[in-house]
Amino acid sequence: MFLNEIALRNYRNYDQLELETDRKVNLFIGPNAQGKTNLLESIFALALTKSHRTAKDRELIGWNGKEASVRGEVEKRYGRVTLDLSYSAQGKKARINGLEQRKLSGFVGTLNVVMFAPEDLEIVKGTPGVRRRFLDMEIGQVQPGYLHTLQQYGKVLVQRNNYLKSAGPSGVKPGLLEVWDLQLAEHGVRIMKKRQQFIEKLKTWAAAIHSGITAGSEELSIEYRPSFDIGEGEEESVLFEQFMLKLTQVKDQEFRRGVTLAGPHRDDLAFFINGKEAQVYGSQGQQRTTALSLKLAELELIREEIGEYPLLLLDDVLSELDQHRQTQLIETFQGKVQTFITATGLESVNTSRLSDAGIYRVEGGKVTP
C-alpha cells in the first residue's frame, strides 16, 4: 500500500502541511527538533489513531490551536481511501472517505505501518514489559480480536489480585478464587496461544532478515518464555489444564504475596545471536540490528495477513548502523515497501542505494523537497 499524500493542520509544530510523497523512499533531513519525528508520528497516528511515543492525544495538538488534524490518501490493492483524523479536547474523530466512524476499531487497520524508532532498542535491552507491549501491539495490528481478549484478561487480573490482597496471607475464602482462576485461564490461554503462534512465524522471518543484514555472520533465534512451561502446538484445552495446574501450585505463594504469579502478564521473549543471549552479551549494534530484524519481519507478517506490504517508518536509525548494515537494510525493503526515513544529515545515510528517493528538508515545521 502507499500513502500518496499527507496533510497536517495544527499537528505538533506543523501549522499546515500538504505533502505528496514518493512511492518508494522518502528521506526527511533536518537538524534536531524541527519536526521529522512529528511527521512520522502523524503517519503512525493515521494508522493506529495514536502516537507511538505518548498515550496523551492532547500532546499532538499544536500549541497555537484547539484541534489537530491529519489527512491522508491511501492507495490499497482495492482502491483509494481518504483517512481523516482529528484531535481536540472533546476527543478524537476518525473518518474514512468522509464518513465518521463510530468505533475507532473500524478505522484502525485501514492504513498499516511498521515503525522503527530509537526507543525500540528497548525491545531487546529493556524489561519484559516492553517485550510484551511489542508483542501485543504487533499481534493487535493484524488480529483485532486479540486486543479485546487482552482487555478482558487485564480486568480479571486486577480483580483476582484485589481478591488475593484482601484475603491476606492465610487465604480466607479460597473458594471464590476458583471463579477468578477459571476466567484467568480462559482468557490467558487464548493470549498465550496467539503469542506462541505469532512468535513461531516471527522467528522464521526475523532470522532470515537478520542473516541478510549481517551477511550471514549472525544467526538470530527467538524463544518464547511463558511464565510456566507449555508444549509446542498444544490444543487450547491442554494449555487450560496446564494453566489451572500451575495456579494450584503457586496458590499459597500468591496469598502470601498478594499477586497473581502465573499467566501471560509474566511472559517474556529471549533473543540469541549465534547462541548467546543478546540481552546479556550483544553489542549495542547487535541489539539494534536484532530489534530492526524483528520490525522488518513484521512487514512480512502483515503482508501474509492482508496481502500487501504496510508502510515502513524508520526514525533516526540509519546513522546508528554501519554502512554495510545500512546497505543490506535498504536492499531488504527497496522497491517493495514505501518507506519514510528521517536523519539529521545526508552524510549519515548511504544515499548511493537511494538514488531515486524523494529527499526533503525539514525545518521549523516546514517540509521542502
Ligand SMILES: Nc1ncnc2c1ncn2[C@@H]1O[C@H](COP(=O)(O)OP(=O)(O)OP(=O)(O)O)[C@@H](O)[C@H]1O
Ligand atoms: N504540541 C506541540 N505543539 C507545537 N510544537 C510542538 C508540540 N510538540 C512538540 N513540539 C515541537 O516539535 C519539535 C520536535 O520535533 P521532532 O520531535 O519531530 O524533532 P526531530 O526533527 O525529529 O528532531 P530529532 O532529530 O532531535 O529527533 C520541538 O521543537 C518541540 O518543541
